[in-house]
Amino acid sequence: MKKLTRLSNTSCAAGALMVSALVPLLVSVLGFAPLVLADDDLTSQTKVEVETLINSSLASNLGFSIIESLTTEVGQRQAGSEAEARARDWGVAKFKALGFKNVRIEPFEVDYWQRNAEHAEIISPFPQKLMITALGGSVATDAAGVTGAIVRFATLQDLQDAPLTGLQGKIVFVDEPMTRTQDGSGYGVAVRKRSGAAAEAGKRGAVAALIRSVGTDHHRFPHTGQMRYAADVPKVPIAALSAPDADQLQRALSRGQIEVKLVLDVQSMGKRWSGNVVGEIPGQTDEIVIIGGHLDSWDLGTGAVDDGAGIGITVAAAKMIMDLNKKPKRTIRVVMFGAEEVGLVGAKAYAEQHKSELDKHMVGAESDFGAGKVWRFETRFAEEKLGIAEQMHRLLAPLGIARGANTASGGPDMGPLRQLGMPVVTLKQNGWDYFDLHHTADDTLDKINPEDVAQNVAAYAAFVWMSANLKGDFRAD
Amino acid sequence: MKKLTRLSNTSCAAGALMVSALVPLLVSVLGFAPLVLADDDLTSQTKVEVETLINSSLASNLGFSIIESLTTEVGQRQAGSEAEARARDWGVAKFKALGFKNVRIEPFEVDYWQRNAEHAEIISPFPQKLMITALGGSVATDAAGVTGAIVRFATLQDLQDAPLTGLQGKIVFVDEPMTRTQDGSGYGVAVRKRSGAAAEAGKRGAVAALIRSVGTDHHRFPHTGQMRYAADVPKVPIAALSAPDADQLQRALSRGQIEVKLVLDVQSMGKRWSGNVVGEIPGQTDEIVIIGGHLDSWDLGTGAVDDGAGIGITVAAAKMIMDLNKKPKRTIRVVMFGAEEVGLVGAKAYAEQHKSELDKHMVGAESDFGAGKVWRFETRFAEEKLGIAEQMHRLLAPLGIARGANTASGGPDMGPLRQLGMPVVTLKQNGWDYFDLHHTADDTLDKINPEDVAQNVAAYAAFVWMSANLKGDFRAD
Numbered sequence: 001m002k003k004l005t006r007l008s009n010t011s012c013a014a015g016a017l018m019v020s021a022l023v024p025l026l027v028s029v030l031g032f033a034p035l036v037l038a039d040d041d042l043t044s045q046t047k048v049e050v051e052t053l054i055n056s057s058l059a060s061n062l063g064f065s066i067i068e069s070l071t072t073e074v075g076q077r078q079a080g081s082e083a084e085a086r087a088r089d090w091g092v093a094k095f096k097a098l099g100f101k102n103v104r105i106e107p108f109e110v111d112y113w114q115r116n117a118e119h120a121e122i123i124s125p126f127p128q129k130l131m132i133t134a135l136g137g138s139v140a141t142d143a144a145g146v147t148g149a150i151v152r153f154a155t156l157q158d159l160q161d162a163p164l165t166g167l168q169g170k171i172v173f174v175d176e177p178m179t180r181t182q183d184g185s186g187y188g189v190a191v192r193k194r195s196g197a198a199a200e201a202g203k204r205g206a207v208a209a210l211i212r213s214v215g216t217d218h219h220r221f222p223h224t225g226q227m228r229y230a231a232d233v234p235k236v237p238i239a240a241l242s243a244p245d246a247d248q249l250q251r252a253l254s255r256g257q258i259e260v261k262l263v264l265d266v267q268s269m270g271k272r273w274s275g276n277v278v279g280e281i282p283g284q285t286d287e288i289v290i291i292g293g294h295l296d297s298w299d300l301g302t303g304a305v306d307d308g309a310g311i312g313i314t315v316a317a318a319k320m321i322m323d324l325n326k327k328p329k330r331t332i333r334v335v336m337f338g339a340e341e342v343g344l345v346g347a348k349a350y351a352e353q354h355k356s357e358l359d360k361h362m363v364g365a366e367s368d369f370g371a372g373k374v375w376r377f378e379t380r381f382a383e384e385k386l387g388i389a390e391q392m393h394r395l396l397a398p399l400g401i402a403r404g405a406n407t408a409s410g411g412p413d414m415g416p417l418r419q420l421g422m423p424v425v426t427l428k429q430n431g432w433d434y435f436d437l438h439h440t441a442d443d444t445l446d447k448i449n450p451e452d453v454a455q456n457v458a459a460y461a462a463f464v465w466m467s468a469n470l471k472g473d474f475r476a477d
Numbered sequence: 478m479k480k481l482t483r484l485s486n487t488s489c490a491a492g493a494l495m496v497s498a499l500v501p502l503l504v505s506v507l508g509f510a511p512l513v514l515a516d517d518d519l520t521s522q523t524k525v526e527v528e529t530l531i532n533s534s535l536a537s538n539l540g541f542s543i544i545e546s547l548t549t550e551v552g553q554r555q556a557g558s559e560a561e562a563r564a565r566d567w568g569v570a571k572f573k574a575l576g577f578k579n580v581r582i583e584p585f586e587v588d589y590w591q592r593n594a595e596h597a598e599i600i601s602p603f604p605q606k607l608m609i610t611a612l613g614g615s616v617a618t619d620a621a622g623v624t625g626a627i628v629r630f631a632t633l634q635d636l637q638d639a640p641l642t643g644l645q646g647k648i649v650f651v652d653e654p655m656t657r658t659q660d661g662s663g664y665g666v667a668v669r670k671r672s673g674a675a676a677e678a679g680k681r682g683a684v685a686a687l688i689r690s691v692g693t694d695h696h697r698f699p700h701t702g703q704m705r706y707a708a709d710v711p712k713v714p715i716a717a718l719s720a721p722d723a724d725q726l727q728r729a730l731s732r733g734q735i736e737v738k739l740v741l742d743v744q745s746m747g748k749r750w751s752g753n754v755v756g757e758i759p760g761q762t763d764e765i766v767i768i769g770g771h772l773d774s775w776d777l778g779t780g781a782v783d784d785g786a787g788i789g790i791t792v793a794a795a796k797m798i799m800d801l802n803k804k805p806k807r808t809i810r811v812v813m814f815g816a817e818e819v820g821l822v823g824a825k826a827y828a829e830q831h832k833s834e835l836d837k838h839m840v841g842a843e844s845d846f847g848a849g850k851v852w853r854f855e856t857r858f859a860e861e862k863l864g865i866a867e868q869m870h871r872l873l874a875p876l877g878i879a880r881g882a883n884t885a886s887g888g889p890d891m892g893p894l895r896q897l898g899m900p901v902v903t904l905k906q907n908g909w910d911y912f913d914l915h916h917t918a919d920d921t922l923d924k925i926n927p928e929d930v931a932q933n934v935a936a937y938a939a940f941v942w943m944s945a946n947l948k949g950d951f952r953a954d
Contacts, residue, residue: 126551219698247923444697
């Protein structure tokens, strides 16, 4: 494929000449041969630079080292916490140290919810502890906890279909499992029980709710994550069980009635400051290519795969571009979003704060699906611009990246901008193991493969450089 | 190999005749063809029965179901706790339900140590929680905890080699890793730091000690386990860090001085009752073949691999034998040992309580290395009896079991009897993953493969039946 491409583009003299000097070194060091395409939306010059970026990114450990720095020097950084504030300081310092321009914090307010202590146990007939964690936003129990007989529902739908009476004084247990998939498509289904179980339980008079964690591992790590209450429905405390504990509860229930005690010492603390941290590589125009990850994490782990990885990948990709020492046509803006986990609060604040320049946002992509290799290039461009996507994909393909559909989300924090019409790209990562770690104490640096991060950095650097120097754009004309 | 054996033993008419009737069924159902050896120490009849036992064991789920029952209906069962007492009641009921005779609890006293709460955090310069667990027997910290700068030692030997001054007010961190091995040989080396670090730290004026967990996983599960203080040395509190947290502390230290706070709310509660639970298949003589596992576990998990597995495997093996409906020559005694984890207290009590019949103990084997397949048949027989071991091994080999050395330990709880001269066998299990789970909260039923348990049951049933009906014995004449 590569060879064919090169043979069919012999007219591109200048680019070919530049490349020829680099080929022996690049091929020998990295096994990558630059490919040269005919000029179209991407100039030959851009294509050569993309090859350079891919090779330099694959040879660099910068992405991983940024993740290492964030997870070590800050650790967890829950939305609204003092730790998230320290993470913003870290972000500003990191951007400045790397040479980014216009470095700033764009503040906004967020509701801060805090976990103090949590505990659950089977009281009878088989007394034993259960590993649980409160879902974000849950109300607390009394200090003495809440005790009740367990009523199990195999799925959220089963609970939704249950009568509105009959659960008074009970603890509802929604045992719905999550399907392991490469593309994360199991999450959307499984997460409904995290959002909705408390309201369904409260509606039916239950005193608390437990869910099987939204996750794919078999370790004793409960997975936290944001939940929601419904208006006019009693608020009941809700926690997630680790998968082995959900199994245990299921086995215990198969022997008869089970009483469980749940103690959640958690509190909603009111408004706190959060913020998006922004750094730029100024371009020749006021058009913007926006990439980033989210700076906040849940409080249990150190937020390595969620989303230290996204921060490391996108900051390093921009730094690779900076090191080309060539001013891009468009400004490259890297955003470390705050308060993603609690409802895309930073993303919404960004869209609001930047509404006057929304039409300058040419394309956006967030990395927020761990640190697995990118395997698919997904877009959401105007139909008439899909030819550009094909050209871009040809330069990404050597990284092992397939062409995906034109239905990309762009990542969670691109949602508000996408909904306002911004074209987006998803450099889809392999998420096979992502939900083993997601929102658990086990989300730590040792789970990340530096080589996979480098491949991500290469894909982002290539995508961003192409987007920043493209003749056209991705919107409908 | 099997075919050759059968051809070379055509003189064995009676056995061959019995076998010929069974062969089609066994081969078709299980793929196992009985093999027939010349009569020697093992009669042809015994060999046929061994084949029957292997086939019935491989087809049975009993071993796994016993582990399931224990870990579900009791859960953790720390030595001396009320949970261990419930486990003894469970053991008595299980033995009786399965038809064992002379079922009894043989009580003894044990020091009971209890974990209430534990917590550690980096105070400065990177505030964050660390996942730790107190080692069994550790003293508590003050309620407010103990705070100190971390001084790291790469190995226990480095700490032992350090001067006796210079650690006043510090928290010692022994970062020695454990090597992953199939045979568990990495444990003996690594566990020295668990036993010895507190004394070495106390001797040098440190205020506390932390160790990298004795384990091979990369999850945020600290591994507990018994520690020891030395006479005339100040007792300092000691806890284990999970591997990711030990990594994190190492990374933080690479940036400069680190202050850590450690809070251990633990207490030594004095003497409590423990006991060994015994069940038997009475034989035609007062000679005894003893097998078993230990009933107690650490408090963090549900003690599935350590040592619910050993209980399930050995009880099920004896039940397979019971179902032969043939009275063995020797009594088969199954012991669920109490209080193994805190210093083989049950094993020592057994040896003391049974000292009058020690010479009746013909051979012993404990299963206490998880639930991996048996891959090696180790013995500790009189040299002149190694021919019998070879004969026994021939019948175990079809299970994928190699012949090992004549230096078997017999398992921890066989130690006191072995030291008093009892021959022992170790049916060595694959321990590749064992120390991923050992003494952690993650030691739960889902980590156990029922097929592997069945292979263990088959190996034990075969070994025990051979030993119980052998013409000779394993001691020097």
